[in-house]
Each structure stands twice: as structure tokens, then as C-alpha cells.
Amino acid sequence: MSDPLLHLQDIVVEHARRRILEVPSLNVLPNEVLAVVGPNGAGKSTLLRVIGQLERPSRGRVLFGGRPISGNPLPFRRRMAFVFQEPLLLDTSVEGNVGSGLSLRGVPNDERQRRVEEWTARFGIAGLRRRTARTLSGGEAQRTSLARAMVLEPEILLLDEPFSSLDAPTRESLIDDLDAVLTTNRVATVFVTHDRTEALRLGDRIAVLMGGTVRQLGTAAQVFSSPIDGEVAAFVGVETIIPGRIRDASRGLAAVAVGDNTIEAATELEPGADVLVCLRPEEVIVSGLADAMPMSARNHLRTIVKRVRPAGPYIRLELEAGFTLVAHITKQSLEELALSPGSNAVASFKATAVHLIPHRPG
Amino acid sequence: MDLIWDGVTEALRLIFNGDSYVYEVTFTSLLVSGSATLIALVLGLSIASFLAFRAPPGRTLALSAFNAGMALPPVAVGLLVSIMLWRTGPLGQLHLLYSRTAIVIAQAVIATPVVAALSTAALQGLNPNLRLQVLALGASRWQAALLLFREARISLLAAAMAGFGAAISEVGATIMVGGNIKGSTRTLTSAIVLEVGQGDFETAIALSFILLAVILLLVTLFTVLQQRRPPE
Amino acid sequence: MAGRLASLAVLLTSLALLASSCGGDDNELILGATTSIQDTGLLDEIVRAFEGVTDYHVKPSVGGSGEVLAQARRGELDINMTHSPADEDKFIADGEGLDKRPIMRNFFLIAGPEADPAEVRDAGSMSEAFKRIAGTQSAFISRGDQSGTNIRELSIWDQLGIAPEGQPWYQESSTGQGQNLVVASDKDAYTLVDSSTFTVFEKRVGLRALLTDTEKPNVYSVIRVASDKHQNVNATGAIAFAEFSTSPAGQCVIGDFGMEEYGKSLFEPAARCPSANVGG
Numbered sequence: 001m002s003d004p005l006l007h008l009q010d011i012v013v014e015h016a017r018r019r020i021l022e023v024p025s026l027n028v029l030p031n032e033v034l035a036v037v038g039p040n041g042a043g044k045s046t047l048l049r050v051i052g053q054l055e056r057p058s059r060g061r062v063l064f065g066g067r068p069i070s071g072n073p074l075p076f077r078r079r080m081a082f083v084f085q086e087p088l089l090l091d092t093s094v095e096g097n098v099g100s101g102l103s104l105r106g107v108p109n110d111e112r113q114r115r116v117e118e119w120t121a122r123f124g125i126a127g128l129r130r131r132t133a134r135t136l137s138g139g140e141a142q143r144t145s146l147a148r149a150m151v152l153e154p155e156i157l158l159l160d161e162p163f164s165s166l167d168a169p170t171r172e173s174l175i176d177d178l179d180a181v182l183t184t185n186r187v188a189t190v191f192v193t194h195d196r197t198e199a200l201r202l203g204d205r206i207a208v209l210m211g212g213t214v215r216q217l218g219t220a221a222q223v224f225s226s227p228i229d230g231e232v233a234a235f236v237g238v239e240t241i242i243p244g245r246i247r248d249a250s251r252g253l254a255a256v257a258v259g260d261n262t263i264e265a266a267t268e269l270e271p272g273a274d275v276l277v278c279l280r281p282e283e284v285i286v287s288g289l290a291d292a293m294p295m296s297a298r299n300h301l302r303t304i305v306k307r308v309r310p311a312g313p314y315i316r317l318e319l320e321a322g323f324t325l326v327a328h329i330t331k332q333s334l335e336e337l338a339l340s341p342g343s344n345a346v347a348s349f350k351a352t353a354v355h356l357i358p359h360r361p362g
Numbered sequence: 363m364d365l366i367w368d369g370v371t372e373a374l375r376l377i378f379n380g381d382s383y384v385y386e387v388t389f390t391s392l393l394v395s396g397s398a399t400l401i402a403l404v405l406g407l408s409i410a411s412f413l414a415f416r417a418p419p420g421r422t423l424a425l426s427a428f429n430a431g432m433a434l435p436p437v438a439v440g441l442l443v444s445i446m447l448w449r450t451g452p453l454g455q456l457h458l459l460y461s462r463t464a465i466v467i468a469q470a471v472i473a474t475p476v477v478a479a480l481s482t483a484a485l486q487g488l489n490p491n492l493r494l495q496v497l498a499l500g501a502s503r504w505q506a507a508l509l510l511f512r513e514a515r516i517s518l519l520a521a522a523m524a525g526f527g528a529a530i531s532e533v534g535a536t537i538m539v540g541g542n543i544k545g546s547t548r549t550l551t552s553a554i555v556l557e558v559g560q561g562d563f564e565t566a567i568a569l570s571f572i573l574l575a576v577i578l579l580l581v582t583l584f585t586v587l588q589q590r591r592p593p594e
Numbered sequence: 595m596a597g598r599l600a601s602l603a604v605l606l607t608s609l610a611l612l613a614s615s616c617g618g619d620d621n622e623l624i625l626g627a628t629t630s631i632q633d634t635g636l637l638d639e640i641v642r643a644f645e646g647v648t649d650y651h652v653k654p655s656v657g658g659s660g661e662v663l664a665q666a667r668r669g670e671l672d673i674n675m676t677h678s679p680a681d682e683d684k685f686i687a688d689g690e691g692l693d694k695r696p697i698m699r700n701f702f703l704i705a706g707p708e709a710d711p712a713e714v715r716d717a718g719s720m721s722e723a724f725k726r727i728a729g730t731q732s733a734f735i736s737r738g739d740q741s742g743t744n745i746r747e748l749s750i751w752d753q754l755g756i757a758p759e760g761q762p763w764y765q766e767s768s769t770g771q772g773q774n775l776v777v778a779s780d781k782d783a784y785t786l787v788d789s790s791t792f793t794v795f796e797k798r799v800g801l802r803a804l805l806t807d808t809e810k811p812n813v814y815s816v817i818r819v820a821s822d823k824h825q826n827v828n829a830t831g832a833i834a835f836a837e838f839s840t841s842p843a844g845q846c847v848i849g850d851f852g853m854e855e856y857g858k859s860l861f862e863p864a865a866r867c868p869s870a871n872v873g874g
């Protein structure tokens with residue numbers, strides 16, 4: 001792996017004696033998109049402001065290209081670009097906005113013109129160049145803001161929830177366009193979001209930030225399928241998290257006692273270990289009592305439907321199996337199975353879908 | 363009522379006959395109040411930037427002080443500046459009393475809290491993240507301030523107008539520190555007071571109309587500037 | 595940023611100082627003058643004439659005689675033009691001033707409504723007139739500001755043993771000589787006024803000159819402020835002004851003043867000016 005482009009060292013941020021952020025070490029690698037996910041108030045924006053030299057940490061330092069940032073932050077700020085949740089456009093034309101960072105750097109007119117033309121085209125706003133920023137829609141404004149950042153050809157791109165205030169269709173098309181831009185123009189990016197699906201789509205690595213600390217850092221697959229603890233699990237979309245104990249284990253397959261049930265799970269952990277059993281809702285297959293059960297699944301639990309509630313494109317079922325188990329099924333399945341609160345159902349899932357987290361019962 | 367009508371006719375006569383006295387006091391008013399407004403703008407905007415962007419401890423207290431300062435009695439300011447500038451006062455050696463500079467100082471003291479209070483409100487009205495965005499775009503502190511002033515220009519021009527209005531319409535402190543000297547410190551307002559004292563109400567009213575016309579002209583200019591579409 | 599703005603402020607202030615170019619010089623002369631001299635317009639005339647023949651820049655500080663003398667006692671003035679003899683003599687006796695030279699005079703008169711309810715017109719003397727006003731409780735407006743006029747008025751009440759303050763018919767306007775006349779006119783009241791101011795305002799107010807005090811003229815004098823007591827005082831400038839105002843040239847400025855507009859001198863110069871047509 002190459003040397004990090006940016007390194008955070010022993011960073012602590014305190015506001016009014018309250019610790020907001022504590023990051024002993026964090027690297028941003030060249031050309032990677034590091035997605036930082038976490039709930040609101042986790043310290044994500046603070047982390048980004050510290051990186052972007054917009055906030056001085058109470059302790060610690062930031063190394064850029066191996067050299068610590070000290071003194072006047074302006075030269076370092078000028079090697080980065082920042083996009084906020086709100087477009088924060090200046091009261092001027094679209095091209096005036098896109099060119100504003102270049103003007104501040106004293107880039108000559110003709111070069112500025114050329115680069116503004118290129119990047120407005122890349123973000124599909126070439127036709128709006130002469131429009132006043134005030135008259136733009138939310139999506140157009142955020143495209144302008146992204147073009148204003150990318151036109152600077154930054155060494156690090158910092159994105160602070162850039163899609164959160166957009167409606168769903170606008171968001172989807174903008175994420176696609178940004179994805180395309182970042183694929184062609186590789187630039188080290190720190191992308192802060194509270195939306196795990198956005199993180200999954202754009203992030204090469206994912207850092208889960210909770211309570212001001214990085215709880216887990218890894219590839220998308222690592223973080224989403226093997227969350228390091230219950231909170232991370234819950235945040236990355238594991239909806240069933242229940243304590244259990246490994247009864248038997250052999251050749252990577254364990255029998256885990258969960259209440260009165262036994263669940264089979266793929267794991268390297270030893271018998272006797274206390275664990276949290278994690279199960280993503282999309283991994284659970286629901287069928288009626290009389291139906292044929294899916295053969296590939298090792299676990300089949302008899303359950304009673306407790307709640308039925310729509311969740312985006314899915315239906316979210318809460319099933320009672322001695323513990324509460326959450327499953328996502330399609331609307332079509334719900335109608336075919338004729339499930340309603342009180343009905344019986346069988347929940348099936350593979351042993352490899354179960355993720356066990358070592359856990360000391362508190 | 364006849365007096366007012368006569369005053370208007372007299373005002374027009376004075377303006378179009380190129381009465382040198384009227385032009386002289388008008389020029390003095392503009393020079394003195396213009397300089398005072400300029401100083402008030404520099405000081406007021408510095409104070410406003412500091413209060414709005416740095417959010418120092420005690421900001422609310424400072425803001426209350428400046429808001430109260432908008433109602434600063436000009437006569438009290440005049441007296442204070444006079445005492446400072448008296449021969450026996452701390453700045454007496456500068457020999458500034460009864461000079462245009464003394465009026466500039468007094469009017470600047472009167473206009474600065476107005477500009478500071480209104481500008482602080484204007485800058486606080488901006489999205490607080492806009493300053494971060496501007497800095498993140500690579501602006502130096504100086505560039506950031508100018509860009510943000512530009513964003514708040516409508517309110518800031520209103521602050522400038524209020525400051526200029528406070529300066530040019532002021533008379534108590536102006537006479538106290540300026541002395542109403544013909545050809546030097548006689549402004550439109552102090553000339554009006556003098557004409558009233560001399561019982562020449564017609565000229566006083568004429569000068570009042572000229573003062574109003576000057577203010578109207580300048581404020582219109584400011585307002586046109588304020589309402590102009592931002593340049594591409 | 596704050597630093598740069600501060601330096602800009604300093605720069606602008608210095609520019610403003612330069613623009614007005616009234617910085618300190620030895621040629622500045624601060625002249626204390628009473629409102630009647632300014633309100634009649636004589637002050638501008640006499641200053642212009644003086645500046646025309648010397649290099650001094652005159653900076654007038656205008657107020658009632660009391661205020662002017664008080665400023666002078668602080669050493670803020672170089673020379674005074676006042677008309678309050680008793681105060682002036684005390685000022686000199688206290689060592690605050692010297693070299694008193696009378697430069698001109700006018701007369702106090704009682705102005706009042708045409709109807710003259712107190713019959714001041716044929717009172718014969720000032721004290722008799724004041725007695726009649728008090729006796730008929732006719733409205734009277736006082737300057738109430740320790741000016742020369744006010745002090746003269748109070749001394750007359752004092753001689754009569756009348757204490758008018760607080761009486762319903764007696765009011766204090768606390769304004770300059772001209773404004774006071776306007777107030778009295780508005781209220782159809784009697785007032786004491788100097789003849790010069792009355793001449794200027796005569797056309798604008800509905801009052802008549804009912805009784806002129808020819809026995810005790812209202813004398814204006816210049817007094818230099820003692821430079822041995824106040825080190826900042828511009829003694830040479832003060833001497834130059836005293837010399838000029840008592841010289842034939844200065845006296846003619848006074849004597850000529852008002853001829854054009856009113857057909858008579860507003861003030862009677864202390865020494866005769868050949869061209870002046872002195873009126874009462």
C-alpha cells in the first residue's frame with residue numbers, strides 16, 4: 001500500500017470541555033474514497049473541518065503528504081476542496097461561482113474560463129452558466145457546488161453530506177454523476193454521510209464514526225458483513241442483534257444457543273464464547289408453515305408475525321421467535337404469504353449470513 | 363406655509379444662480395460627513411467582522427453597547443470630543459478644535475456605532491457556513507471578508523446610508539467642536555442653525571431643502587448601487 | 595484581517611486630517627464671541643476683515659457672555675468679545691484677563707406687543723417699566739442663560755427687589771438673542787433685547803421697540819486672556835486682534851455693518867468711523 005496522502009495524528013477536538021472527536025490515527029490514501037459514516041452528532045463534520053483546516057483541533061496534528069500542517073493554513077486549504085450539505089453559493093452567476101476558487105487563487109482569466117467550461121459540462125450544468133445562482137433548483141445548485149470544488153483539481157476532496165438535502169431522484173442521478181467523475185478523475189476523497197447506502201456506493205473504505213471515535217475501518221464488505229460491535233452492526237443495517245453463547249463448534253460451523261433456539265453460524269470462535277448474533281434483514285427468507293423451505297439455508301425458525309410495516313421498497317417484518325427477528329420481504333411475497341400480525345411464519349437463513357461478534361454479557 | 367414656499371423658491375434660486383456660499387457649505391458638509399462615514403465604515407466593518415465571525419466572549423454585551431451607541435446623544439459626543447481637543451485636554455497639542463478634522467472625528471464617533479451595529483446584524487444574517495465555504499474555497503481572511511461583505515452588501519449599504527445620514531444631519535456636536543466658521547467648518551446644518559439664529563428663516567429653509575436634496579441624491583445613488591443585479 | 599483594517603483606518607484618518615489641513619499652527623486664534631455678534635452677522639464680517647490683513651486663522655467659539663468667560667478661564671480662548679461689564683471686571687480682577695478695550699456699543703430696549711398692556715412706552719425709565727410689567731403680571735420672556743443681556747435684566751429686577759423666577763408670567767427661553775425675540779413675539783410677551791438684534795429681527799417679529807435705555811449703553815469690549823496664567827494662549831495673535839478691532843479699519847467694519855441692508859449701523863463703533871452713519 002502506498003504512503004498515506006493525509007494522516008491524522010492524535011487528534012482531539014473539545015468544545016466547551018466536551019470531547020467531540022478523538023482520532024488517534026487515521027489515513028487517507030491517494031486516490032481512495034474514504035466514506036465516513038455515522039449517526040448525527042458523531043463528529044463527522046468536525047472531522048472533515050479538521051482535515052479541511054477550517055477548525056483547529058484541541059490537540060494533535062494533521063500531516064499532508066508527510067509534512068505536518070502548521071502556521072498559516074491557507075496554502076494547505078488551497079490544495080483541498082470542500083462541498084457542504086447546503087450548496088452555499090455566492091450571489092452571482094453559475095460560472096462566477098464555479099470560477100470563484102480559481103479567482104481567489106489568481107488563476108488567469110482565459111485558463112479560468114477554460115476550466116469552468118470543462119467542469120460545468122462534466123456536471124451537466126453547461127447550459128446554466130449564465131444563470132444567477134439564486135434561481136437554481138436544489139440539484140442544480142449542488143452540481144454547481146461540486147463543479148466549483150472539482151474545477152480546483154484538488155489533491156483532496158472533502159464532501160460533507162453533499163446529497164442529504166436533495167430529493168431521492170435528484171440524489172440518485174447526482175451520485176451516479178459524481179461516481180463517474182471520481183472514476184475518471186481519481187482524487188483522494190473523504191466523503192461524510194449518515195446514509196450507509198451512499199457510503200456503500202461511493203466508498204472504497206468505510207470508517208464508522210460513533211461518539212467521536214472511529215469504531216471500525218475497513219472495506220465495505222468488512223464493515224457491512226462483519227461489524228465490530230453491536231452499535232456498528234445496528235448502524236450498518238443489521239437489525240437483528242441478540243446475545244447468545246456458542247455451544248458446539250467444529251470446522252468453522254458453530255451451534256449457538258439463543259434463548260430456547262439454536263442457530264447455526266459460520267465462525268472461527270470457540271465453544272463457550274458469549275457472542276452477539278447479527279443478522280441483516282435482507283438475508284432472512286420468510287415462508288408459510290406449509291411451504292417448502294429453502295434447502296440452502298441451515299436455519300429454520302418457527303415464528304409469529306408481530307408487526308408489518310413498509311420500509312422503502314420492502315416490507316419490514318418483526319417476527320417473534322423467542323427473540324425479535326427482523327426480515328425484509330417484497331410486497332409481492334407479503335401478499336402471496338398473506339401475512340398479518342398473529343400469523344405463523346418460518347424464518348430461514350444461511351449459516352454464513354449470521355455474523356457473530358464476541359460479546360461479554362453486561 | 364408661505365415661508366416654506368418662499369424657501370423652496372429661494373433654494374432653487376441659490377442652487378441655479380451658483381451661490382458660492384451655498385456651494386461652499388454643501389461641499390464642506392459632503393467632505394466632512396463623507397470622510398466621517400468612510401472612517402465609520404472601516405471601523406464599523408472591522409468591529410462587525412470581529413463580532414460576527416469570531417464570536418468573542420462578551421459579544422452580546424458589546425452588541426448591546428453598540429446598539430445603545432446608535433442612540434448616542436450627539437451633544438454628549440460633541441462635549442466629549444471638545445474636552446479631548448481642548449488646549450488643556452489630552453489631545454490639545456494637535457490644535458484640532460474648531461477644524462474640519464474635529465467635525466470628522468465627532469461625526470465618525472456618532473456614525474461608527476450605527477454602522478457597527480447594523481453591519482453586525484447584516485453579517486450575522488448570513489449563513490454561518492458560508493464563511494467556512496468561502497475559506498474552504500481558498501480565500502484568505504481578507505478575501506473572505508470582502509466576499510462576505512459582497513454577499514451582505516444590501517444590508518451593509520443600508521448600514522452605510524444610516525451612518526452617512528447620522529453624520530450629515532448632525533448639528534449639535536458639529537457646532538460644538540467645529541465652531542461654525544465661515545469658509546471652514548460651516549456645514550449645511552450649522553449654516554441652517556446660524557440662519558435661524560439670525561432670523562433669516564427663508565435662507566434657513568432654503569438650506570434645509572438643499573440638505574434634503576443632497577441626502578436624497580446620495581441615498582438614491584446608494585440605493586441604485588444596492589439594488590443593482592450582481593455582476594456576472 | 596483586523597490588523598489590516600486597523601491600518602486602513604489609520605490611513606484614512608490621516609488622509610482626512612490632511613484633507614482638512616487645519617493642523618496645529620501658531621496662526622490659530624480662538625475668539626470667544628457672544629451670540630448677538632454672531633446672530634447679527636457681524637462676527638463673520640469682522641473675522642473676514644481681520645484675516646484679510648493678517649495671517650491668523652480665527653476660530654470663533656460662540657456662546658453667551660457667561661459661557662465665553664468660563665471657557666476663557668480654562669485657557670481655551672485667546673481673546674473675548676463680550677458685553678457683561680461686571681463679569682468682565684471680575685474676570686480681569688481674578689487675573690484671568692487683561693487689556694480691556696471697548697470696541698462698540700448698542701442699547702438695550704424693551705420690546706413688547708403693540709398693545710403694550712403694561713404701558714411701558716411712557717414709563718420713562720427701565721426700572722419703572724420693569725415695575726409696571728411685574729405689577730400688571732404681563733408676560734415676560736427672559737434669556738435665562740447668563741448672557742450679557744440676561745445679566746442686565748436680572749440686575750434691574752434686583753434693584754427693584756423683585757424676584758420674578760417662578761412667577762407664572764415670567765419664563766426663561768434659554769436661547770440666543772434672536773431666538774429669544776421670536777419666542778417673545780410668539781407669546782406676545784415683553785423682553786429685553788439689544789438694539790442691534792432687534793433691528794435685524796424687527797421685520798420678522800410682531801413686537802415693537804417700546805423703551806430704549808439710553809442712560810446705560812450696552813458696551814462690547816475685547817479682553818485678552820492672560821497668557822501668564824494660561825500657557826497655551828496665543829498672546830501675539832490676541833494683541834493683533836485687539837489692535838485691529840480698535841483700529842480705524844476695524845472700527846469702520848463695525849460702523850459700516852448693516853448700512854446696506856438696514857440703512858443704519860447695527861453697532862455704534864467706540865471710535866468714530868468717518869463713513870459710518872451712526873444711529874441710536
